[in-house]
Amino acid sequence: MRTIAVINQKGGVGKTTVTLNLSHALALAGQRVLAIDADPQGHLSMAFGLEDPAGLDRVMHGDARLEDAFSEAGNGLQIVAAGQHLQEVENLETGGAERGWRLQRALEPLRHKFDFVLIDCPPSAGLLGMNAIIAADEVLIPVAGDFLSLNGLSRLMRILQGIEQRLGQYRKKWIVLSRFVEQRRHAREVRERIEKHFADQLLPTAIRETVVLAESPSFGQTIFEYQPRHRAAADFQQLAADLVAAGAQTNTRPTAAHA
Numbered sequence: 001m002r003t004i005a006v007i008n009q010k011g012g013v014g015k016t017t018v019t020l021n022l023s024h025a026l027a028l029a030g031q032r033v034l035a036i037d038a039d040p041q042g043h044l045s046m047a048f049g050l051e052d053p054a055g056l057d058r059v060m061h062g063d064a065r066l067e068d069a070f071s072e073a074g075n076g077l078q079i080v081a082a083g084q085h086l087q088e089v090e091n092l093e094t095g096g097a098e099r100g101w102r103l104q105r106a107l108e109p110l111r112h113k114f115d116f117v118l119i120d121c122p123p124s125a126g127l128l129g130m131n132a133i134i135a136a137d138e139v140l141i142p143v144a145g146d147f148l149s150l151n152g153l154s155r156l157m158r159i160l161q162g163i164e165q166r167l168g169q170y171r172k173k174w175i176v177l178s179r180f181v182e183q184r185r186h187a188r189e190v191r192e193r194i195e196k197h198f199a200d201q202l203l204p205t206a207i208r209e210t211v212v213l214a215e216s217p218s219f220g221q222t223i224f225e226y227q228p229r230h231r232a233a234a235d236f237q238q239l240a241a242d243l244v245a246a247g248a249q250t251n252t253r254p255t256a257a258h259a
């Protein structure tokens with residue numbers, strides 16, 4: 001089982017879009033996939049067409065096991081919705097350091113049931129994001145492709161390194177260009193900079209900006225349900241292949257700061 005936290009402290013970069021469509025792409029490629037909505041806004045749950053089921057909120061409060069919170073979206077995926085009370089978890093002040101390990105512990109019994117677990121994180125560095133990072137073996141960072149997002153990327157890498165040092169564990173880190181507009185020189189420059197600084201981490205496939213990716217969630221559908229022949233579906237299929245191939249590599253070496 002590869003547990004992947006889809007994170008970026010910036011909102012609107014494509015975390016939910018990537019989690020939604022990459023989950024389905026992996027499932028279509030024959031992988032057993034669990035998608036978890038760890039954002040109290042519940043956008044992933046809505047995009048999967050789930051109407052307010054209980055979910056991760058109950059698991060995080062210790063009232064349910066993760067498998068009790070599974071929902072079927074009808075596309076072969078198992079999904080854990082956010083639930084109405086997930087924000088309360090984010091504000092938890094009791095529980096000490098144990099609070100950060102709840103998702104990791106909840107996932108442990110499912111280790112042999114899934115090939116991939118994708119966790120859609122909130123745009124903040126709170127308790128839910130921390131649970132996702134601790135539970136994850138790998139981190140996938142969607143980057144929108146403007147210069148400000150480059151700045152955010154460097155900052156996020158530093159934050160992750162700090163967490164890794166404290167945990168004494170390292171995570172593979174992958175970057176995906178998630179709203180790429182090839183025609184923009186600016187976007188190509190951002191890609192070149194990322195290639196230069198994060199060569200081992202940038203996944204080769206960029207997800208191109210296209211309106212169908214913004215439309216599909218309002219129908220409660222992934223791109224493979226909404227417009228399976230669109231090039232956006234091909235992008236996600238290719239991204240899934242990148243990620244499967246990337247599983248064979250390792251970039252878990254400590255960075256210079258830890259050496």
Ligand SMILES: Nc1ncnc2c1ncn2[C@@H]1O[C@H](COP(=O)(O)OP(=O)(O)O)[C@@H](O)[C@H]1O
Pocket residue numbers: 010011012013014015016017018043123178179180207208209210211212213214215
């Ligand atoms: N490649 C893309 N092309 C077009 N729209 C996109 C793309 N990726 C994301 N969006 C849209 O941008 C907005 C923010 O994306 P979202 O995935 O919700 O970001 P986040 O989860 O990081 O906040 C949404 O309206 C989404 O539909």
Ligand SMILES: [Mg+2]
Pocket residue numbers: 015016017039043120121
């Ligand atoms: Mg989101």
